[in-house]
Amino acid sequence: MRDYRSFAARLSGAELTVLYACGRPVSYQRGDQLMRQGERGECVIVVRSGLVKVTRTDDTGSIRLLGVRGPGELLGEMSCLDEQPRSASVVAHNEVYGVRIAGKEFLDYLYQHPRAAREVTCQMASRLRAAERHQEAMAAGGVDGRVLWILSDMSELFAPNGARTAEIPLHQHELAQLIATALISVQRSLRVLRTNRLVTTRRGRIVVPCVRCLRRAAVVRETGTEAINRRCADPDCCSG
Known part of the structure; x- marks a missing residue:
């Protein structure tokens, strides 16, 4: 059975408090861009309230919606971990509040909190499986x-x-x-x-x-x- 809890919901209160202390509060209005496809992954963002849309622009310039993320979701972790350009953009769907954490501080946090690091891995695996199910559904x-x-x-x-x-x-x-x-x-x-x-x-x-x-x-x-x-x-x- 799938675990639909957000990343933040998987952490203990103490783990979450320390994580938020590593960053700074940020806010965005509808249409603001939180992350841009192709840029370096220099930070992650934890959404505290509001909704964001994940989009990708193809070679023809067409923009495709990949998904919607909400409170408690961790954004930008893959690019931060593998030091590759971001594969998608993230845009605020409505008013969004979150915590922005620089890449180095985020990696240090994961090193000091192995259980949180495991939850990041689980989230990435869950999204990969969801993408596979999506492809299967589209084909079948x-x-x-x-x-x-x-x-x-x-x-x-x-x-x-x-x-x-x-x-x-x-x-x-x-x-x-x-x-x-x-x-x-x-x-x-x-x-x-x-x-x-x-x-x-x-x-x-x-x-x-x-x-x-x-x-x-x-x-x-x-x-x-x-x-x-x-x-x-x-x-x-x-x-x-």
Whole structure:
């Protein structure tokens, strides 16, 4: 079973206090760039509140959304560890507060706190596995299956403390970027999900009324509308 806790949530209170003391508070407004693709990794940032979007620009200049990160997430650790240029950019989705820690101080902290170093390794491994699952889902499923998979996966991240509902901060065109398909195809899939009361849509948000029900639909092996057209059987949840 996946561990959806953030990096900060995996640390003890004492470990987190020492980590924050290594850096300085920073704040960003919507659209501000926290990290830039191609730059040297001279720091890491721990998000304390707000949401950021991770994007990558390809050789043609097209920008693709890779994911969304929230409170407690550690950003920029890979480039800091391997001393390679950053592979993606990070942009504030809304008002963001965090702690910026210089690379040397971060590495010294990890040396002095082996358990925290292990959690960094676990986070990197978890993100690698998530990327592999993403690639498998993109290769195996039709558009409907891909939409269902990515929403189910992200709903786990945005259901605070195991809450039944989740609000995913994505525009529909950003969802299309995540699954590498046309916006009109995503809109069609979302209409089916709305009909089955598995999601509702608002401006800039996709709301999952019942995370458990969406997950149940996502694990169905069929792809396409056969996977999506399964109403929730729980009368207290989204089937009404």
